[in-house]
């Protein structure tokens with residue numbers, strides 16, 4: 101009996117200790133030195149990536165809205181303030197291509213303007229919990245990937261931006277018909293604050309998966325991560 | 340002798356408490372990133388330290404809540420626990436027991452829940468289901484668009500999710516107050532206890 105009680109007390113203490121250790125963990129505050137909680141959260145997050153990939157239906161379209169629903173004025177958001185937006189020179193700008201693509205020639209703005217265009221009024225949902233509705237126009241990413249001879253069986257499409265931001269998405273979401281390389285916002289060319297000259301617009305993912313002012317696109321099987329993703333945001337972050 | 344609370348119930352109850360506390364604490368931190376009302380939750384009582392940490396805790400703890408909750412619903416149905424202990428009370432029974440409780444004339448019988456208790460437990464189970472469904476609608480407004488539409492869209496889902504949380508917090512306040520008033524019910528929920536019929 102006393103043995104049994106002792107065993108129970110020990111077990112109870114071990115459980116309490118474990119729970120306390122988890123709850124007071126560092127929660128991604130120093131990923132160079134991940135503690136037990138960080139490793140647990142990482143494992144759960146990659147499990148959640150797999151569940152979301154399974155849940156993703158390539159034929160499910162994000163809802164579209166009438167022009168009257170567009171959020172005005174549009175909401176600026178970046179990892180820095182609006183007065184720190186970098187201005188890209190459109191005339192010399194090029195989109196560099198890398199990785200598993202057959203035609204690596206960089207694309208100019210004129211090249212992209214000459215490609216087939218698609219316009220959409222969709223909802224952008226932020227990980228913070230707010231949402232805005234906007235109109236974006238540009239080149240369907242699926243068309244673009246096929247045009248450059250990308251290996252569409254590869255796992256990831258990665259993006260780098262003029263401001264140092266970077267992100268990546270899964271191939272299935274990249275090929276979803278509403279995923280576009282946007283050139284226009286609200287019927288006009290993108291402004292610097294909203295991603296001039298080119299941004300990813302992907303209404304099936306959260307806002308931070310829509311990188312702005314793109315300078316490079318890659319196709320790869322090596323996990324590319326992302327600016328926020330590397331700090332602990334869930335990678336797939338599908339809507 | 341049979342325990343007052345069988346071990347599966349005790350295990351699931353405390354796992355649920357762990358999941359709920361983690362979800363509420365991290366949920367408050369997520370709420371603070373874009374408050375629905377003109378108030379925020381004090382940082383000190385949130386979990387996750389920043390939005391990324393809070394989302395990670397929230398999406399980890401939800402697995403515990405759902406797996407544990409589904410186990411509870413199956414166990415409760417198959418074992419006859421719901422039929423024996425949680426039969427839905429009528430409004431009259433609730434009223435009578437509530438009046439008695441407010442006059443401190445409601446005896447606690449180990450292993451038997453009075454009408455007010457049953458109403459509260461059934462309500463919090465329903466709120467838990469509502470919180471999970473509205474949470475799914477907030478998480479996947481595109482893939483689960485029908486669920487999102489059911490709650491009236493993305494923003495409305497956020498409100499429903501918030502009020503489900505508020506209801507659970509309200510339940511917890513009453514639940515903990517009742518345990519504090521009748522502390523001898525606590526040990527059986529931990530160790531099982533011995534069912535010796537009614538205890539006054």
Ligand code: HEM
Pocket residue numbers: 348352355356359360424425450451452460463464507511514515518524525526528
């Ligand atoms: C964290 C502190 C908690 C304490 C100290 C606590 C304590 C207790 C106790 C002592 C009982 C048995 C009451 C009796 O025998 O009359 C009980 C039952 C119950 N508690 Fe809690 N509880 C806690 C958290 C929670 C939470 C977070 C929830 C749900 C949101 C919850 C839901 C329930 C339910 C549904 C029952 C009835 C279970 C059944 O018989 O199926 N409790 N609790």
